Amino acid sequence: MQIHHLSETNSVLNHFLGQIRNVNVHNDSMRFRRNIERIGEIMAYELSKNLHYKEVEIQTPLGTKKTSEIKDQLVLCSILRAGLTLHMGFLNYFDSAQNGFVSAYRHHPNNDDYFDILVEYQAIADINDNYLLLLDPMLATGQSIVAVFNKLMERGTPKEIHIAVIIAAPEGIAYLEKHLPDSCHLWIASIDEKLNEHSYIVPGLGDAGDLAYGNKL
Template sequence: MKIHYISENNSVLNHFLGQIRNVNVQNDSMRFRRNIERIGEIMAYELSKILPYKEVEIQTPLGIKKTTEIDTDLVLCPILRAGLPLHNGFLNYFDHAENSFVSACRYHPNGDDEFEILVEYQAISNLNNKTVLLLDPMLATGQSIVAVHKKLIENAAPAEFHIVVVIAAPEGIAHLEENLPENCHLWVASLDEKLNEKNYIVPGLGDAGDLAYGSKL
């Protein structure tokens, strides 16, 4: 699996990353969503650099201009619900892409810290021979992404997978490396220190879904 760490060089990306982590800013859910969307736009731009392109000719009012355009069918697939603002940022740039939606959540059958991943709601387009961008703000244990990836390839054969996360823990990256095929790319905006005893990212930012849309029962 090829891993791309985007925040290694200073850019406005780090400015937005700082704001989504800041407890003095997080109480503004609209600003949180917008900053995740901005991060998505930046990551979409960086990812676009390695996509395949083809040469085309464009008719302008005054002549013909040779240029290039993306030469692959893209499918954006956010993991609900936290992935929606990130999806919006990618859709702003890849507005021609198809879209699929999958939900995944931690289920605690015994009411303790042990959990399994439930993949429930699915609205999946035809993924065959297409480039799939799987979008989720937080990569903690990696179990959700592996479970969703497994679901997406049950009845389809995508040409390539790009997994996009805003904040990642080393443990989650290791889990993806062990369980995903080599044709996957992982895009990480920021790599954090570790997981705590409850498998939450430290220092992290909290629950991205709650910060974007409010707490849940």
């Protein structure tokens, strides 16, 4: 797996990462959503450097100009519900992309720390021979992304697979490396220290879905 760790180089990305982690601004859900969206825009820009382009000639009011545009057909697929704001950041830059949404969540059958991943709702464009961008803000254990990936592969074979997460734990990265093809690209804004005993990222930022959309039952 090819790993792209974006916060290793200082940029405004780190400024936004600090804000989404800060408990002193967590009560402003609109600011949290906007910062996740802006992080998505920055990640989309960085990822765009790995895409393929074609030369085109455009007409201006005063003449013609040769330039380039994205050649690849992209399919953005986010994992509900936390992935929605990240999805919008990517869609702001890849505005002609096709889209998909999949629900995946931790199911605790015994009401303890053990869980499995349930993948239910799926609405997604054709991924066959296209460029799949799978989006999820948090990479904790990696089980949700792998479960969604396996479901998507039942629909077709993408030309390339890119996974974009904002905050990742080393354990989740290792899990993806073990269960996903070596040809996958993993884009990470920031790598944190570890998972705690409840499989949450430390220091992390809390529950991204709750911070963006309110507490769930």
